[in-house]
Amino acid sequence: MKDLATRTQALVQSNIRAITLLLEGKNGINLGQGICDMPTPDAIKRGAQNAIDSDFSIYSHYGGILELRQALMDKSIAYNGIPVKNTDEVMVTVGSTGAFVAAIFTLLNHGDDVIVFEPYYGYHVNLLAVMGAEAKFVRTTAPNWEIDFEAVEKLIxxxxxxxxxxxxxxxxGKVWTKAELVRMSELIQKHDLYAITDEIYEYMLYDGREHVSLASIPGAYDRTITLSGFSKTYNMTxxxxxYAVGPEAIISKMGLLSDLIYICAPTPLQHGVAEAFSMNDEYFSEMADAYERKRHLMCTTLxxxxxxVPWPQGSYYVLADFAPLRKRFSGFEDDMxxxxxxxxxxGIGTVAGRSFFNNDADGSQFLRFCFAKEFHVLEDACIRLKKAFLP
Ligand SMILES: Cc1ncc(COP(=O)(O)O)c(C=O)c1O
Structure with a gap:
């Protein structure tokens, strides 16, 4: 038979899924995959149930139901400080992953270069590769993962x-500082570049840090697509x-593209998630407190x-360096x-560091732990780790 398309030939199962398979049958705890196993808020579940009972079952507008786009516009202005002008600058997508796919297919041609910071989220880089764009990497290093703007400029x-x-x-878990985002805004304007910013962990912040959106910085909005979603904030991966937020000229093309690929995000679920905006500040403060406790338990145990352990500034992962363990144990030669x-x-699943770097060797002393677990599950995981690795 003839070969499959070249673009899929390099695709292989990710390490993340491989660990999930390894753990099955071992009664293990998976701190690898970034899935939160906490319950989805009742208001959202009821909203979706009502929409299903009311037969809201037909395709929606390709950009999503108006009620949800309106709510997202209001949220983007109030929480993110993004100067969204109307609901045509907001689109609902199949996960923020759907928004990322639409963004790169809308902005990039085969052979275009995109600057990516290491360590990175693998889906970003793999999707860029599938569409034939070239990722150019800038390293950041623990503990603060500062952005080396000179290195960035050299790659342009x-x-x-x-x-x-x-x-x-x-x-x-790096949280970009306002100063870094101001420099980034200047840089994209100076070099006439677009920015795609994935802010899906925008509510998971530690030590009093604030989330700043690049699109809120003067001059950035016209060339920035902001991506976020409900998966992480409301435990509904x-x-x-x-969704995506950005200038209408870009969002409308992303909408047309998404229409071709999947027409719209599931309509009754859009109605359900519209209920997320009825939730009060308590939901967010309780979530912040719970993650703070989980981060503390995970990081102190490690x-x-x-x-x-470079304690994360945000999100719910820690990229821990196990090199010191090599003196005491065998089995820590590299990340795999x-x-x-x-x-x-x-019986603990983690993700090997190489998943986040262009060269495997750069990730060879790291493991990523995800602490988005029910507290008692995380406690159990930490007890297992201590039993195995403490005298
Ligand atoms: C940085 C980042 N972006 C996007 C996603 C996926 O988001 P969604 O479920 O909205 O597609 C993840 C999931 O782990 C992620 O870590």
Whole structure:
């Protein structure tokens, strides 16, 4: 038979899924995949149930139901400070992943360069590769993952079309500072670039940090697409609802493209998630407190065991350095070995560091732990880790 399309030939199962498979049958705890196992808020569930009972079952506008776009516009202005002018500058998508796909297919040509910060979220880089864009990497390093703007400028050529920002970040929990975002805004204007900014963890912040959206910085909005979604904030990764906010000329093309690919996000679920906006501030403060406790438990446990831990500034992951453990244990030669050792000795799933770097060797001393678990599950995981690795 003839070969499949070239663009799919390099696609392989991600390490993240591989660990999930390894853990099955071991009664293990998966701190690998970024799925929150807490319940979805009742108001959202009831909203979707009512929409299904009311037969809101037909295609919606390709950009989403108006009620939801209006709510997202209001939220983007109030929480993010983004100068959205009307609901045509907002679209609802199948997950923020759907929004990312629409954004890159709308902005980029085959062969365009996109600047990406390492460590990165693998889906971003893999999707860029599938569509034939070239990722150019700028390293950031623990503990603060500061952006080296000189390194960024050195990579910019006439082929450079866009820059990718992810704040708060996966896998390292970096929260971009306002000063960094101001510099980024200046840079994209100076070099006539677009920015795509993934802000799906915008409500998970620690130590009093604030979320700042690049699109809120003067001069940035006209060339920035902001992506976010409901998966993480409302524990509903499987509902597949996200959104994009940006200038109408770009959003309308992204909408036409999404229309061709999947027509619209599921209509009754859009009605359900519209109820998210009826939730009060308490929901967010309780979520923030709960994540603060989970971050503390995860990071102190790893430190006790001997990991070098750059505490995340936001999101719900920690990219921990296990190099110090090599003196005490075997099975930590590299990230793949370490990940297998944690499954073997403690029944704990993690993600090998190489998943977040262009060169495997750069990730060879890191494991990513996700602490978006019910507290008692996380406690159980931490007890297992201590039993396995403390005397
Ligand atoms: C940075 C980042 N963006 C996007 C997603 C996926 O979001 P969604 O479920 O809205 O597609 C994830 C999930 O882990 C993520 O970490």
């Amino acid at each position: 050529t006439p082929k450079t079309k866009a820059i990718l920002v992810n704040t708060p970040g996966n896998p390292n 499987g509902w597949r609802l996200g 430190e006790e065991i001997g990991f070098n 070995a370490a990940s297998a050792t944690l499954v073997d000795k403690a």
